[in-house]
Amino acid sequence: MILVAGATGNVGGELLRQLRAEEVPVRALTRNPGRAALPADVDVVEGDFATPESLAKAFSGVDALFLMMSGHEAAVVEEAARAGVRRIVLLSSMAVETRPDSMIGRVHREAERAVEAAGLEWTFLRPGQFASNTRAWASQIAEGDVVRTPFAAVGLPAIHPGDIAAVARTALTQEGHAEAVYPLSGPRSITPVEQVEAIGAAIGRKLRHEEITPEQAGKEMAAYMPAEIVTATLDFLGSATATETQVLPTVEAVTGKPARTFARWARDNADGFR
Numbered sequence: 001m002i003l004v005a006g007a008t009g010n011v012g013g014e015l016l017r018q019l020r021a022e023e024v025p026v027r028a029l030t031r032n033p034g035r036a037a038l039p040a041d042v043d044v045v046e047g048d049f050a051t052p053e054s055l056a057k058a059f060s061g062v063d064a065l066f067l068m069m070s071g072h073e074a075a076v077v078e079e080a081a082r083a084g085v086r087r088i089v090l091l092s093s094m095a096v097e098t099r100p101d102s103m104i105g106r107v108h109r110e111a112e113r114a115v116e117a118a119g120l121e122w123t124f125l126r127p128g129q130f131a132s133n134t135r136a137w138a139s140q141i142a143e144g145d146v147v148r149t150p151f152a153a154v155g156l157p158a159i160h161p162g163d164i165a166a167v168a169r170t171a172l173t174q175e176g177h178a179e180a181v182y183p184l185s186g187p188r189s190i191t192p193v194e195q196v197e198a199i200g201a202a203i204g205r206k207l208r209h210e211e212i213t214p215e216q217a218g219k220e221m222a223a224y225m226p227a228e229i230v231t232a233t234l235d236f237l238g239s240a241t242a243t244e245t246q247v248l249p250t251v252e253a254v255t256g257k258p259a260r261t262f263a264r265w266a267r268d269n270a271d272g273f274r
């Protein structure tokens with residue numbers, strides 16, 4: 001049995017679908033089963049990383065765990081090991097390598113260390129920017145045809161969360177991925193201007209990008225993100241490192257299938273922008 005944390009989110013949701021399609025026994029973890037909106041026949045279990053003792057039921061009978069970073073890893077993995085979990089695939093971040101001193105780099109490395117210390121089999125996934133970050137534009141697209149963002153010319157190889165999930169699925173279900181660290185990217189760099197065009201094409205509208213300053217963007221993002229994350233995100237986007245802009249071969253090397261484009265993600269998720 002595989003337990004998928006974050007099953008209501010971008011990566012965990014894709015992972016749950018992929019494992020079910022392969023008829024792998026799987027269970028979904030959420031803090032709120034009533035709000036989860038998962039298919040009726042999914043084995044959904046309530047649990048919260050912040051109260052690790054709430055996870056005992058979720059971990060019962062589980063061999064392998066897909067884990068999200070929460071800041072509570074030490075207690076969570078201790079509980080998992082006690083319940084007999086043998087393998088953990090952790091969704092970490094490329095920032096561990098590219099920005100080890102940043103807040104995002106530090107918290108993900110701390111999560112990795114806690115998993116390493118548990119004595120179980122582990123695999124770390126270190127993706128860069130997610131294609132799904134553009135969901136934050138949905139309200140602008142609902143209101144009109146213009147999407148305003150800073151750093152119009154900065155291209156990053158945004159990754160389809162389904163490809164992160166495919167790497168996770170492989171590491172959870174197959175041998176040969178113990179102590180592997182996988183930096184992950186999409187198949188080509190794409191700027192915000194091109195992302196706006198791709199979403200427009202996916203929903204059959206002509207959308208336009210307009211550049212704003214990082215300060216203006218920061219004020220808007222503060223409405224739905226903690227200040228520390230706003231600062232870190234804008235800092236990342238404004239000073240992308242060579243590694244962060246690099247297209248990596250890992251998705252195809254691990255899964256045997258090429259990484260999907262941003263345009264594909266936009267088509268797969270067009271309903272979220274309609």
Ligand SMILES: NC(=O)c1ccc[n+]([C@@H]2O[C@H](COP(=O)([O-])OP(=O)(O)OC[C@H]3O[C@@H](n4cnc5c(N)ncnc54)[C@H](OP(=O)(O)O)[C@@H]3O)[C@@H](O)[C@H]2O)c1
Nearest residue numbers: 006007008009010011030031048049069093127128129130
């Ligand atoms: N966005 C990026 O560009 C980026 C880049 C590199 C790495 N990452 C990593 O990816 C993560 C985001 O992944 P995502 O987009 O798939 O997630 P997401 O869509 O934001 O969803 C978050 C998931 O985590 C679950 N969750 C949150 N707090 C929890 C808790 N205390 N206990 C149990 N479950 C909890 C939520 O479940 P319920 O609400 O149902 O409980 C939800 O399913 C980031 O946090 C970061 O670690 C992101």
